[in-house]
Amino acid sequence: MELEEAKEKIVEALTKKAKSKSKFYFNDLSKILDLKPRAAKKLITRLIETEVLEYWSSGSTTMYGLKGMGKQAAAEHED
Amino acid sequence: MAKHATPLLDQLESGPWPSFVSDMKQEAEARAKNENNVEYQIPQDACEDLLGVLELSFKDGTTHWKHGGIVGVFGYGGGVIGRYCDQPENFPGVAHFHTMRVSQPAGKFYTTKYLKEICDLWERRGSGLTNMHGSTGDIIFLGTTTPQLEEIFYELTHNLNQDLGGSGSNLRTPSDCIGQARCEYACFDTQDLCHNLTNEYQDELHRPAFPYKFKFKFDGCPNCCVASIARSDLSFIGTWKDDIRIDQDAVAGYVSGEFKPNAGAHAGRDWGPFDIQKEVIDLCPTGCMKYEDGKLLINNKECTRCMHCINVMPRALRPGLERGCSMLAGAKAPILDGAQMGSLLVPFIEVNKDNDYQEIKDVIEKIWDWWMEEGKNRERLGELMKRQGFQKLLEVTEIKPVPQHVQEPRSNPYIFWKEDEVEGGWDRDINEFRKHHQR
Numbered sequence: 001m002e003l004e005e006a007k008e009k010i011v012e013a014l015t016k017k018a019k020s021k022s023k024f025y026f027n028d029l030s031k032i033l034d035l036k037p038r039a040a041k042k043l044i045t046r047l048i049e050t051e052v053l054e055y056w057s058s059g060s061t062t063m064y065g066l067k068g069m070g071k072q073a074a075a076e077h078e079d
Numbered sequence: 080m081a082k083h084a085t086p087l088l089d090q091l092e093s094g095p096w097p098s099f100v101s102d103m104k105q106e107a108e109a110r111a112k113n114e115n116n117v118e119y120q121i122p123q124d125a126c127e128d129l130l131g132v133l134e135l136s137f138k139d140g141t142t143h144w145k146h147g148g149i150v151g152v153f154g155y156g157g158g159v160i161g162r163y164c165d166q167p168e169n170f171p172g173v174a175h176f177h178t179m180r181v182s183q184p185a186g187k188f189y190t191t192k193y194l195k196e197i198c199d200l201w202e203r204r205g206s207g208l209t210n211m212h213g214s215t216g217d218i219i220f221l222g223t224t225t226p227q228l229e230e231i232f233y234e235l236t237h238n239l240n241q242d243l244g245g246s247g248s249n250l251r252t253p254s255d256c257i258g259q260a261r262c263e264y265a266c267f268d269t270q271d272l273c274h275n276l277t278n279e280y281q282d283e284l285h286r287p288a289f290p291y292k293f294k295f296k297f298d299g300c301p302n303c304c305v306a307s308i309a310r311s312d313l314s315f316i317g318t319w320k321d322d323i324r325i326d327q328d329a330v331a332g333y334v335s336g337e338f339k340p341n342a343g344a345h346a347g348r349d350w351g352p353f354d355i356q357k358e359v360i361d362l363c364p365t366g367c368m369k370y371e372d373g374k375l376l377i378n379n380k381e382c383t384r385c386m387h388c389i390n391v392m393p394r395a396l397r398p399g400l401e402r403g404c405s406m407l408a409g410a411k412a413p414i415l416d417g418a419q420m421g422s423l424l425v426p427f428i429e430v431n432k433d434n435d436y437q438e439i440k441d442v443i444e445k446i447w448d449w450w451m452e453e454g455k456n457r458e459r460l461g462e463l464m465k466r467q468g469f470q471k472l473l474e475v476t477e478i479k480p481v482p483q484h485v486q487e488p489r490s491n492p493y494i495f496w497k498e499d500e501v502e503g504g505w506d507r508d509i510n511e512f513r514k515h516h517q518r
């Protein structure tokens with residue numbers, strides 16, 4: 001899969017869900033891409049590097065979100 | 080004069096142990112005085128406000144830290160843990176108070192020069208408070224602001240040749256015992272293996288794509304000084320295949336009182352003369368030792384390498400010479416269904432520097448492929464092993480079941496044959512069978 005295609009798929013899927021959810025597990029993303037984890041990781045890492053996605057971390061768990069979409073309040077389950 | 084009154088914290092200082100409260104107060108005072116003219120890049124009174132917010136938490140019975148956040152250095156998914164205070168007006172010095180994990184060197188060998196340099200960096204760009212070391216093993220920098228993160232990372236990597244450690248859903252900073260650097264029991268070079276795997280798995284360390292955290296720890300022998308068996312998803316414990324080496328003259332030396340047992344440890348009280356029967360033979364967990372006619376005998380086939388006898392009489396007994404390590408999988412702390420110790424996956428594997436530890440890496444990568452694909456979000460390896468069964472782990476790692484995989488009959492799962500592993504499969508000729516067996 002090309003980076004452009006991965007970007008389109010991810011941005012579309014995450015934007016659609018943006019109302020209810022701003023943070024996603026790695027597994028959610030590899031399912032959207034329909035790729036095995038290792039192949040998905042290469043593309044997702046590129047999306048981080050090109051600032052389409054950003055990491056969110058609780059300290060023990062890491063999640064992914066569209067850059068700028070992850071509000072701090074989401075961590076407290078307020079929205 | 081302290082900025083906030085802290086009567087509840089003050090009480091913690093009255094106990095017999097060194098108190099973290101005293102340490103924080105000491106740093107708060109040093110920052111207020113600033114005798115070295117440090118150009119503080121975060122609020123000078125950060126430690127005062129930290130004491131204040133902790134006092135408030137004790138009073139309220141609840142935390143005033145928010146959970147997690149979008150902080151980190153560019154391209155890294157771990158190493159920085161965002162912490163924000165939910166009382167920023169009252170405690171502006173700790174409005175942001177992020178933790179940084181700094182990858183400790185293998186075996187935690189430092190030069191004093193290096194320690195001074197990281198402390199100076201942290202004094203200037205952080206709170207000055209550290210935790211040497213966190214439970215995973217990292218050097219922990221406690222408390223800085225968001226704009227400082229990239230600056231600190233730059234200085235660490237460019238001036239101090241130092242990387243950040245792991246946090247979040249990735250490989251955590253691997254840690255090891257001091258090993259062959261100082262310890263005669265070490266059955267492999269823990270530092271070299273730890274360092275090698277740390278470098279090999281940089282992507283896993285910094286770019287999280289696992290279902291949850293994953294830890295490696297390396298112990299040179301079954302004494303398990305870094306407790307790898309309890310604290311790591313994949314634990315490497317030094318062991319040997321051949322016989323414990325016995326020096327009978329030295330055994331006699333212990334029996335006669337010439338040598339102190341346990342290398343002189345536990346000497347705080349008088350235990351009476353050394354009794355080899357009571358203190359060694361009878362305590363061997365497998366009952367495989369005998370002391371007869373002044374000679375010590377070990378039935379090595381039954382020995383489980385528990386280290387007891389060797390620890391008591393290190394001059395007389397030494398691990399064998401055919402050395403390697405065992406790999407155990409699935410230990411974890413009790414978040415879901417209780418704590419779990421590692422289960423023996425590879426009873427013995429060579430720890431071979433010459434081929435860059437390829438056999439070990441093959442096992443690791445097969446485990447990761449399985450867990451990355453089958454693991455649920457936030458499921459540790461040990462939980463996946465329980466859910467899908469130990470036999471599944473053997474299958475994905477292509478390891479043949481051996482008796483060492485069975486803890487004891489009926490206490491861990493039976494390992495079943497599959498039809499394609501049995502010559503002729505499950506089918507039988509019923510007519511042939513009935514010739515010999517009545518209904």
Ligand code: HEM
Pocket residue numbers: 488489
């Ligand atoms: C070559 C002959 C036999 C073999 C290889 C064999 C093998 C086994 C094995 C592997 C077990 C399971 C042990 C465990 O995991 O705890 C077992 C259990 C058992 N066997 Fe045999 N066995 C044989 C003959 C017999 C005979 C002739 C009898 C009785 C007349 C018998 C009675 C039992 C019983 C009662 C159990 C316990 C079952 C249980 O508690 O789950 N076995 N046997």
Ligand code: HEM
Pocket residue numbers: none
């Ligand atoms: C006074 C006579 C007996 C006593 C006190 C006795 C006692 C016991 C005990 C304490 C167990 C262990 C149960 C467990 O570990 O869960 C056991 C298991 C067993 N006994 Fe006996 N037993 C007696 C006679 C017999 C006889 C005559 C037979 C067979 C002809 C027999 C066959 C078995 C078998 C097959 C088991 C294994 C059951 C299992 O774990 O599945 N026992 N017995």
Ligand code: SF4
Pocket residue numbers: 256257258262263264265266298299300301302303304305
């Ligand atoms: S685990 Fe064993 S080899 Fe490592 S330091 Fe402890 S006693 Fe020595």
Ligand code: SF4
Pocket residue numbers: 362363364365366367368377381382383384385386387388389
């Ligand atoms: S190492 Fe442990 S099991 Fe082995 S002989 Fe010594 S005491 Fe017994």
